[in-house]
Amino acid sequence: DAGVIQSPRHEVTEMGQEVTLRCKPISGHDYLFWYRQTMMRGLELLIYFNNNVPIDDSGMPEDRFSAKMPNASFSTLKIQPSEPRDSAVYFCASSWGLSRTGGPETQYFGPGTRLLVL
């Protein structure tokens, strides 16, 4: 299994530009999560999907952020326009659903996209 795949691994852009981050979850997983990690705030959940449907986007910082999951094997996180304070590492994670085993479900993380907005 290839694990969760994210691209690009590094992104440097200028303030005001549009940024698109991509994620391919582990095959068969029906939950997908987007996180942001900074030194100041640690790992924060932005949004998560179940069967391609957004369930909770309360962590999305503002309207400049949007996320989509057009199918079970692909998701995007878009920032438009980008700002320097968006600089962070963005992680995608995936897991099985709650009902599959009856227990807490492990989330498996991708390698992250390191974003720098100048």
Add this chain to the structure above:
Amino acid sequence: EDQVTQSPEALRLQEGESSSLNCSYTVSGLRGLFWYRQDPGKGPEFLFTLYSAGEEKEKERLKATLTKKESFLHITAPKPEDSATYLCAVQLTGFQKLVFGTGTRLLVSP
């Protein structure tokens, strides 16, 4: 408010010097507690899941334990390759999302 607190923030050990990391939580209902390891420039790597108070899990030099208010990650005779940030996260009853602590940065010197 659901909260997860890890201590210490940073820990420096000599190779072979055993110690413990703490994760305390105040949540409305615990479905499970997770430990992850994160190396610089990489994503968190799953270590353990603990479901209920009294449970213990072991993997090589690591042992995780759970009580009703906290979890410990015990590191026995650590090696330099155990150096990493260790993250604790809780999953709440009825929810899929995780609430993470801010982590403990562990450095093991040879």
